[in-house]
Amino acid sequence: MNDMTHKGLGLATQTAKISASGVQVHYGTNHALKDVDVTILDRTVTAFIGPSGCGKSTFLRCLNRMNDTVASCRVSGQILLEGEDIYDRRVDPVQLRAKVGMVFQKPNPFPKSIYDNVAYGPKIHGMTRNKAELDAIVEASLRKAALWGEVKDRLDATGTGLSGGQQQRLCIARAIATSPEVLLMDEPCSALDPIATAQVEELIDELRHQFSVVIVTHSMQQAARVSQKTAFFHLGNLVEFGETGDIFTNPKDPRTEAYITGRIG
């Protein structure tokens, strides 16, 4: 385990997993994202911060082509996943999304049992050969998402019957059950108490050894705690992108400084 950690950290600053350049997004006539360049490194946690409505979720949804489901949305520019343009005609968005998983801003558990919610991804991707393996994945995912203790006795209860914070963790468990290479998390802790938040942050730190994680958050402390890279968005522009430490201690742009010291947002 320790060994792997070192290897992971060793690679962290080198390979680019996703590189986006010149990304523009329009919703109808609303120009929501203007010329964004971001590089997501392998085995690194990248945090997106910025005031509400600045386009964080929009950019996140570009990275696994979830914006395809929004009829009015137009994306231009280039996004490469391991050197391959994900908006290329030959790329199957379904396969892309299996590799780039997502936890949505609003918890959206399926109206199925807790077990079936988590087992959904592994089942459609045929990741297991028998029920025992599936059970193991479900349990491991729920444990990682810090939900196992609360639901282990009622895996047959419906997922929609959980509390808001439990639903959020269920969606995290559901997303990590498919073992994506990149995990996009849109405000995964917005409804969690401090203890569950700490557990999810621990999970993110652990995931970093295998995956890249992108997290959108409104908490500066959280961004500072869990991420190595931070991108600050403002009104659809990427204002500043760099080492988390630099952004928080030595911001270059006055807008960044104003935001992290609490003067805009």
Add this chain to the structure above:
Amino acid sequence: MSVFLLLVVIAVLSVAGYVLCRQRALKSVDGNIRRLHSLPGYYGWFGFILASVPALLALALWLIIQPIVIERQLSGFFPAEMVEDPSARTLLFADVRRVAAGLDAAVAQGAMTEDEAEQVRTDAGSVRDRLAAVGVALGAEVTPEVLAAAQEYREMARVGVIGRAILTLILSVAGLVFAIRATGPDFRARNRVEQVVLALLILSSTIAILTTVGIVLSMLTESLRFFTMYPAADFFFNLTWSPNFRGNSELGLIPLLWGTLYISLISMLVSVPIGLFAAIYLAEYASNRVRSVVKPLIEVIAGIPTVVFGLFALVTVGPFLRDYFAQPFGFGNSGSSVMTAGIVIGILNIPFISSLADDIINAVPQSMRDGSLGLGATKSETIKKVVLPAALPGIMGAVLMAASRAIGETMIVTMGAGAAARLDLNPFEAMTTITVKIVSQLTGDTEFNSPETLVAFALGMSLFVITLGLNILALWIVRKYREQYE
């Protein structure tokens, strides 16, 4: 005063109530609305309601009760044996009313004076001829009793008209005065008006329930009468349906029930898959352009009267099935068949199912689909595993409603499946359903006193129980699963 005139006066008083109460409320606080308990409009509406609702209720009650009272009074004019039988009694009083109306018409046209109309007697020449002269045709000569009763009827009706006008106007004015006096800054007009609105809502739902109860009760009494004449066990378990108006009928429900269920089953086999697939295509795959064209086109089918579908069954589907399926494969050579009616009812139900299911599928939140797609599911996996299960309760409800429509369909069965009651498995045979037999047992006969006609009510009751059961099942399913994705 005619009822119409009364309504006009009540309307005027109500509007006056609105205006006066509103003004008084405003004046009581010198135009400073904030000191009023409610917005000025509420005071106005309170005046409007008090001036109209009690008066209208009294008027409605009066209109219902007056004929009953008059009829009771007039019974004294006739020997007891004439008014004992309910149907004879109804006819008798219809005569009385017609003669009274004739006298009214005669006076109105100047053919008789008011005195004459009150005094005229049958021994002074034929009343029938005199009324015929003013355009009131009577079937038989007017008997002295009927004439006397008609004259008394006119008298009582005249008193009734005056009484009802006085009562309603007093109530309206009293309500108006009360509302004006109640109006003041502290009066809680808003709460009062809301109470009245609540009462109206309760009244409406009560009416809906009471009508259902009334329908059931009337069917039930007639059915019970049937069962006193014909053994219930025979009705429910006899395998033959052969009514015979000279007696000795065999009135077994089973062949009809079988035909009903068989035809419904075939229609559901046609309509459920096609309707559902159409709905899935429209809701999930079709572009907005396609959708805006195809959806109305499918729904056009729903607007076609069922008798037109019946014609289609009769001249197109029936002969087609007979010539290309039944005859070549040796299933018989009947033009009307269970298959014909089933298929055509199925077509009738396609838009019903597809349009309901389309709405239900659209109501599944987009976030469900996003969740599934975000895990790397394909569109069709998402539909199969997430959207349809989430929509299932609603879809089940739609399917069961379509089933009750199929069970209750009459016209298409008459024209497509024929009228022969038969217990058979061959879908290319003519069979018939409960609804068709209800119609055929009742046509051409208005005397409900033989088992052959009364059986229609027992059939109707059975049909009602079946469809009610289906609808309750549908409601139960929908309710049980509804909360799931909220």
